[in-house]
Amino acid sequence: MSLIAVVDYGMGNLRSVSKAIEHVAKNSDRVIVSSNPADINNADHVVFPGQGAARDCMHELQARKLDAVVLKAAAEKPFLGICMGMQILLTHSEENQGVECLDLYPGNVRRFKDNMHDSEDLKLKVPHMGWNRVRWTQEHRLLENIAQDSRFYFVHSYFAEPSDSSLIAARSDYGIDFACALAKDNVMAVQFHPEKSAADGLQLLKNFCHWNGQP
Amino acid sequence: MSLAKRIIPCLDVANGRVVKGVQFVDIRDAGDPVEVARRYDAEGADEITFLDITATSDDRDTIIHVVEQVAEQVFIPLTVGGGVRSVDDVRRLLNAGADKVAINSAAIFRPEFVKEAADKVGSQCIVVAIDAKRVSAEGEANKWEIFTHGGRKPTGIDAVEWAIKMVAFGAGEILLTSMDRDGTKIGFDLDLTRAITDAVNVPVIASGGVGNLDHLAEGVIKGHADAVLAASIFHFAEYSVGEAKQHMASCGIEVRL
Numbered sequence: 001m002s003l004i005a006v007v008d009y010g011m012g013n014l015r016s017v018s019k020a021i022e023h024v025a026k027n028s029d030r031v032i033v034s035s036n037p038a039d040i041n042n043a044d045h046v047v048f049p050g051q052g053a054a055r056d057c058m059h060e061l062q063a064r065k066l067d068a069v070v071l072k073a074a075a076e077k078p079f080l081g082i083c084m085g086m087q088i089l090l091t092h093s094e095e096n097q098g099v100e101c102l103d104l105y106p107g108n109v110r111r112f113k114d115n116m117h118d119s120e121d122l123k124l125k126v127p128h129m130g131w132n133r134v135r136w137t138q139e140h141r142l143l144e145n146i147a148q149d150s151r152f153y154f155v156h157s158y159f160a161e162p163s164d165s166s167l168i169a170a171r172s173d174y175g176i177d178f179a180c181a182l183a184k185d186n187v188m189a190v191q192f193h194p195e196k197s198a199a200d201g202l203q204l205l206k207n208f209c210h211w212n213g214q215p
Numbered sequence: 216m217s218l219a220k221r222i223i224p225c226l227d228v229a230n231g232r233v234v235k236g237v238q239f240v241d242i243r244d245a246g247d248p249v250e251v252a253r254r255y256d257a258e259g260a261d262e263i264t265f266l267d268i269t270a271t272s273d274d275r276d277t278i279i280h281v282v283e284q285v286a287e288q289v290f291i292p293l294t295v296g297g298g299v300r301s302v303d304d305v306r307r308l309l310n311a312g313a314d315k316v317a318i319n320s321a322a323i324f325r326p327e328f329v330k331e332a333a334d335k336v337g338s339q340c341i342v343v344a345i346d347a348k349r350v351s352a353e354g355e356a357n358k359w360e361i362f363t364h365g366g367r368k369p370t371g372i373d374a375v376e377w378a379i380k381m382v383a384f385g386a387g388e389i390l391l392t393s394m395d396r397d398g399t400k401i402g403f404d405l406d407l408t409r410a411i412t413d414a415v416n417v418p419v420i421a422s423g424g425v426g427n428l429d430h431l432a433e434g435v436i437k438g439h440a441d442a443v444l445a446a447s448i449f450h451f452a453e454y455s456v457g458e459a460k461q462h463m464a465s466c467g468i469e470v471r472l
Contacts, residue, residue, distance in 0.1 A: 131471040
């Protein structure tokens with residue numbers, strides 16, 4: 001049995017994340033949504049979601065003294081960052097006139113430009129909202145039974161730009177070619193929402209529940 | 216370009232059941248919302264929208280339970296609208312499992328509500344629903360106005376200006392319904408759809424008037440919509456969502472298959 005903790009720091013609804021994980025976890029697994037550092041320290045797998053603005057996310061994490069707990073989990077055990085839970089792993093976000101983030105990975109989070117157009121000269125709207133293709137650039141155990149270029153659900157206006165491009169595990173295209181997944185050792189972080197990405201999203205979550213943290 | 220255009224089946228829900236009224240009369244029972252949502256998910260729907268048309272506020276909690284049940288079994292984005300009047304309403308729906316909440320008349324009565332809601336939960340969760348009706352006569356320059364009360368009451372607000380204002384106030388998406396076309400099955404008001412879509416920098420969902428699969432494709436190609444919404448053609452199994460996607464793909468539109 002494995003204890004899977006979803007980190008609750010007051011940013012957005014975590015019910016969808018926990019229900020999706022429960023849907024694919026083994027019967028013997030236990031899924032908890034918690035803001036208690038002890039729960040996260042005790043967990044075997046940690047999911048770090050997040051929604052909303054970067055400044056609020058950092059503020060709420062720090063107010064609950066969860067920033068160090070999250071970094072500790074990312075150093076030790078299978079760890080999945082989702083959406084803002086990916087972005088704030090970097091050094092700095094340009095959202096809210098600039099926010100210092102967790103700095104696990106050197107790099108910046110930048111906004112999509114407002115005047116992007118596609119090949120047919122139609123406007124590319126911001127947020128980037130909907131189902132886009134994900135092109136995996138690394139082999140990874142979390143990709144078992146997920147086809148290259150399959151679509152995942154995105155909703156975001158900012159994207160991660162790590163200084164070390166070897167961290168990039170997948171890319172997607174929206175006006176620019178941007179990093180939509182980062183992976184290193186026991187950490188996978190994705191910009192899209194696996195919990196809202198139908199069968200492929202559930203498969204990724206299932207693979208995560210079974211993952212021992214080896215890349 | 217690789218972002219897919221979305222197809223969104225819409226469920227009108229009253230007292231916990233899916234219903235579909237034709238021109239607001241002859242409300243036909245179309246089933247259990249959880250079952251219908253599961254079917255759409257299995258057919259490949261990109262998202263599902265629930266509009267709560269429960270008349271009395273006593274029964275408002277019913278939609279919360281519906282959303283909770285659906286969110287436990289359907290793992291695609293869910294939008295919920297109808298009678299959303301306060302930040303507390305927004306929060307309760309999101310906590311029940313909605314990903315986005317659609318605000319309609321409450322935005323007209325007090326536009327700042329949209330700003331407050333977006334500040335609290337983020338623009339990505341806030342959809343502003345716009346019910347518009349053409350008010351220009353034939354031969355005149357196109358003009359549409361916002362209507363309330365199911366299209367009966369004019370507000371004097373210009374639809375394009377309203378859309379721009381709502382985006383400035385924090386709307387992350389616009390759900391645009393032509394009240395002239397709603398329920399007619401003769402196709403979207405494409406001029407309206409294009410006017411709004413080209414005026415704002417957030418995604419626009421076209422709604423109102425879909426009677427066949429060509430209408431869906433036109434909404435994207437001629438109306439420039441980012442997503443297309445339909446209710447009745449899917450409810451009574453005239454077409455499946457899968458057929459709709461195949462048709463759009465055959466028209467050269469990028470969809471998730």
